[in-house]
Amino acid sequence: MSKYTEDDLREELKTKEYEYGFYTDIESDTFPIGLNEDIVKAISLKKGEPQWMTDWRLEAFKAWKEMIEPEWANVSYVKPDFQGISYYSAPNSKPKYDSLDEVDPELLATFAKLGISLDEQKKLSGVAMDVVVDSVSVATTFKKTLGEKGIIFCSISEAIKEYPELVKKYIGSVVPQRDNFYAALNSAVFSDGSFCYIPKGVRCPMELSTYFRINQAGTGQFERTLVIADEGSYVSYLEGCTAPSRDENQLHAAVVELIALDNAEIKYSTVQNWYPGNAEGKGGVYNFVTKRGICEKNAKISWTQVETGSAITWKYPSCILKGDNSVGEFYSIAVTNNFQQADTGTKMIHLGKNTKSTIISKGISAGKSQNSYRGLVKISPNADNARNFSQCDSLLMGNDCGAHTFPYIEAKNKTAKIEHEATTSKIGEDQIFYCNQRGISTEKAIALIVNGFSKDVLNKLPMEFAVEAKKLLEISLEGSVG
Amino acid sequence: MLKIKNLHASIDDNGVLKSILKGINLEIKAGEVHAIMGPNGSGKSTLASVVAGKEEFEVTKGTVLFNDEDIEDLAAEERAHKGIFLSFQYPVEIPGVSVTNFMKTAINETRKAKGLEEMPAKEMLKLIREKSELLEIDRKFLSRSLNEGFSGGEKKRNEIFQMAMLEPKLAILDETDSGLDIDALRIVANGVNKLKSKDNAVLVITHYQRLLEYIVPDFVHVLLDGRIVKSGGKELAHELEEKGYDWIKEEVNA
Numbered sequence: 253m254s255k256y257t258e259d260d261l262r263e264e265l266k267t268k269e270y271e272y273g274f275y276t277d278i279e280s281d282t283f284p285i286g287l288n289e290d291i292v293k294a295i296s297l298k299k300g301e302p303q304w305m306t307d308w309r310l311e312a313f314k315a316w317k318e319m320i321e322p323e324w325a326n327v328s329y330v331k332p333d334f335q336g337i338s339y340y341s342a343p344n345s346k347p348k349y350d351s352l353d354e355v356d357p358e359l360l361a362t363f364a365k366l367g368i369s370l371d372e373q374k375k376l377s378g379v380a381m382d383v384v385v386d387s388v389s390v391a392t393t394f395k396k397t398l399g400e401k402g403i404i405f406c407s408i409s410e411a412i413k414e415y416p417e418l419v420k421k422y423i424g425s426v427v428p429q430r431d432n433f434y435a436a437l438n439s440a441v442f443s444d445g446s447f448c449y450i451p452k453g454v455r456c457p458m459e460l461s462t463y464f465r466i467n468q469a470g471t472g473q474f475e476r477t478l479v480i481a482d483e484g485s486y487v488s489y490l491e492g493c494t495a496p497s498r499d500e501n502q503l504h505a506a507v508v509e510l511i512a513l514d515n516a517e518i519k520y521s522t523v524q525n526w527y528p529g530n531a532e533g534k535g536g537v538y539n540f541v542t543k544r545g546i547c548e549k550n551a552k553i554s555w556t557q558v559e560t561g562s563a564i565t566w567k568y569p570s571c572i573l574k575g576d577n578s579v580g581e582f583y584s585i586a587v588t589n590n591f592q593q594a595d596t597g598t599k600m601i602h603l604g605k606n607t608k609s610t611i612i613s614k615g616i617s618a619g620k621s622q623n624s625y626r627g628l629v630k631i632s633p634n635a636d637n638a639r640n641f642s643q644c645d646s647l648l649m650g651n652d653c654g655a656h657t658f659p660y661i662e663a664k665n666k667t668a669k670i671e672h673e674a675t676t677s678k679i680g681e682d683q684i685f686y687c688n689q690r691g692i693s694t695e696k697a698i699a700l701i702v703n704g705f706s707k708d709v710l711n712k713l714p715m716e717f718a719v720e721a722k723k724l725l726e727i728s729l730e731g732s733v734g
Numbered sequence: 735m736l737k738i739k740n741l742h743a744s745i746d747d748n749g750v751l752k753s754i755l756k757g758i759n760l761e762i763k764a765g766e767v768h769a770i771m772g773p774n775g776s777g778k779s780t781l782a783s784v785v786a787g788k789e790e791f792e793v794t795k796g797t798v799l800f801n802d803e804d805i806e807d808l809a810a811e812e813r814a815h816k817g818i819f820l821s822f823q824y825p826v827e828i829p830g831v832s833v834t835n836f837m838k839t840a841i842n843e844t845r846k847a848k849g850l851e852e853m854p855a856k857e858m859l860k861l862i863r864e865k866s867e868l869l870e871i872d873r874k875f876l877s878r879s880l881n882e883g884f885s886g887g888e889k890k891r892n893e894i895f896q897m898a899m900l901e902p903k904l905a906i907l908d909e910t911d912s913g914l915d916i917d918a919l920r921i922v923a924n925g926v927n928k929l930k931s932k933d934n935a936v937l938v939i940t941h942y943q944r945l946l947e948y949i950v951p952d953f954v955h956v957l958l959d960g961r962i963v964k965s966g967g968k969e970l971a972h973e974l975e976e977k978g979y980d981w982i983k984e985e986v987n988a
């Protein structure tokens with residue numbers, strides 16, 4: 253077997269095209285379809301979890317059984333058959349490697365086909381990755397460097413075993429088991445995900461990065477991520493996603509919880525590029541995600557997302573601004589094309605005094621897609637001098653798509669200052685002609701205009717992510733104008 | 735370089751085909767400067783747009799030859815690649831796209847069309863520096879969003895900066911002088927003159943002969959109701975400035 257280095261991997265990862273959806277035959281260990289208490293117990297057992305975790309899952313499952321799938325979002329789709337899904341699938345052998353050299357070349361080839369091009373710009377020295385394939389971590393790098401600073405970055409399964417105190421204390425503390433239908437489901441059946449703990453006063457020296465993959469027909473992906481930034485610490489976390497194309501819809505219901513203790517800061521950036529379905533609206537990922545963070549005193553959480561994929565997106569990364577002077581930010585670009593539907597936005601819950609939140613949302617709709625922004629700004633009675641600024645801009649391409657804005661404001665404190673701005677624009681023929689006249693083709697002109705429109709958000713992304721995100725925007729809108 | 739023969743063009747005006755250009759004949763040779771003057775609404779900008787390839791306008795009759803090639807079927811960007819440049823009467827805003835980024839894209843797309851490599855960053859910077867100095871443009875200005883919040887004069891100066899960057903064969907300047915203050919007019923005109931050579935040509939559309947004192951035309955044409963009704967030397971511009979268009983209209987009607 254020839255040696256496969258990380259550089260080789262990186263080289264191979266440079267191309268990314270969904271056109272050739274594929275299916276790898278890494279031998280999987282897949283559960284029978286359906287969901288009941290026994291399946292929940294079996295998942296827990298399979299993962300060698302302690303009893304408290306099993307109980308926690310069962311509690312969630314009980315809650316979920318009583319819940320109904322929400323229908324308030326501005327999306328329409330055939331509901332998944334939750335009894336028609338297999339809830340566990342893992343690559344057959346799952347040893348932990350210190351370096352990618354040791355990883356099954358077939359798996360690496362899978363990554364290559366997936367085109368994990370987010371990696372393109374990343375230098376080995378800069379990014380540690382916790383790669384999640386079909387819900388099980390198979391490779392972790394740079395653990396050592398991180399370890400020296402006392403930073404824990406591992407799979408949540410490992411954390412449950414190695415750091416039970418931390419997990420026990422924080423899991424479900426921001427997104428309780430019964431928070432919503434999908435969160436409850438996730439709590440019952442989550443297969444794996446990432447765990448990160450930054451100790452007091454430590455500034456994480458590199459961007460932490462995780463790739464999520466869906467690679468097994470019919471297995472939903474239920475990731476669980478927990479990031480804890482202890483007092484005065486800082487971490488920037490990147491999450492990037494791709495998925496092979498598949499005709500049947502794939503369900504994804506992740507939960508991400510962020511905890512920023514006093515004076516801590518968490519930046520969480522996502523590029524979501526799951527299979528959006530084909531041009532006729534067939535296939536594609538259902539993405540129902542619950543992401544929420546809590547800020548203690550003087551803490552700050554920034555969510556930045558670039559959402560270009562998935563057939564259905566239902567996602568509201570939120571901040572609970574519990575501590576005085578805490579800050580929440582939400583920067584979002586959501587692109588929909590063809591028959592994609594996105595209902596995304598944020599909730600900023602102001603509890604502490606002098607809390608501040610900023611929301612910048614850029615929605616781009618093309619084809620026959622529907623793009624909705626839904627945001628809640630809530631100022632509680634004790635949140636003196638709370639501030640919010642929201643800006644929601646929509647860009648329409650063509651006449652068959654839709655952009656919608658649903659801003660909700662609940663202010664229970666008179667000192668609150670809330671500003672909301674919204675614009676809707678269309679790419680004008682005059683703009684296109686102007687670009688054409690300068691030698692820029694219509695396709696390129698659209699990419700340029702869209703990138704310009706999204707600039708405020710693109711600027712919030714870490715460098716290498718921004719480069720990738722720009723390309724993504726271009727790819728997502730290909731063929732959207734004749 | 736440019737040969738326009740019996741050009742007729744119309745626009746779909748809410749379902750009604752409205753005829754705007756009604757038989758234009760014009761020949762511009764390399765090394766020449768032509769000026770087109772004419773009352774508001776006579777079709778000057780339309781002529782410029784049609785030559786540049788704006789698809790909204792339908793050419794119903796006649797031909798446009800550029801370097802002896804019929805360009806009717808060429809898309810606007812292909813005409814640009816061949817060296818046709820239009821300084822817009824009303825430059826369009828593109829929010830979030832800096833002047834520099836826009837120019838970089840324009841230049842590289844043009845090079846790509848010609849089978850050339852992208853311009854190396856160093857060369858690009860040098861070019862930008864050189865041309866911004868020529869037009870006395872503050873470098874900070876180049877990082878602003880294209881035309882967004884630019885004053886009228888700034889927009890026009892920026893158009894000529896783009897022209898300087900792209901070095902076209904044929905530059906059509908549609909009322910580039912309007913909105914420019916006296917100093918800016920001189921700077922812009924000076925820029926245009928510096929770029930002039932025996933291999934390229936300029937078509938100036940203007941209402942005022944002031945610009946023509948700086949950019950001296952070889953020919954002046956009067957466009958009236960979609961037709962060139964009178965042509966002459968630069969003294970014609972003076973005459974128009976003095977007497978307006980009525981006497982020409984009378985001549986035409988007689």
Ligand SMILES: Nc1ncnc2c1ncn2[C@@H]1O[C@H](COP(=O)(O)OP(=O)(O)OP(=O)(O)O)[C@@H](O)[C@H]1O
Nearest residue numbers: 745746747754773774775776777778779780781823
């Ligand atoms: N998109 C359009 N729809 C309808 N009518 C149009 C359109 N574009 C131009 N026209 C009409 O065509 C005629 C010529 O317009 P054009 O802009 O070419 O005039 P102009 O000579 O450049 O005038 P000005 O000196 O005011 O710039 C005008 O009557 C104008 O209203």
Ligand SMILES: [Mg+2]
Nearest residue numbers: 778779780823
């Ligand atoms: Mg005009």
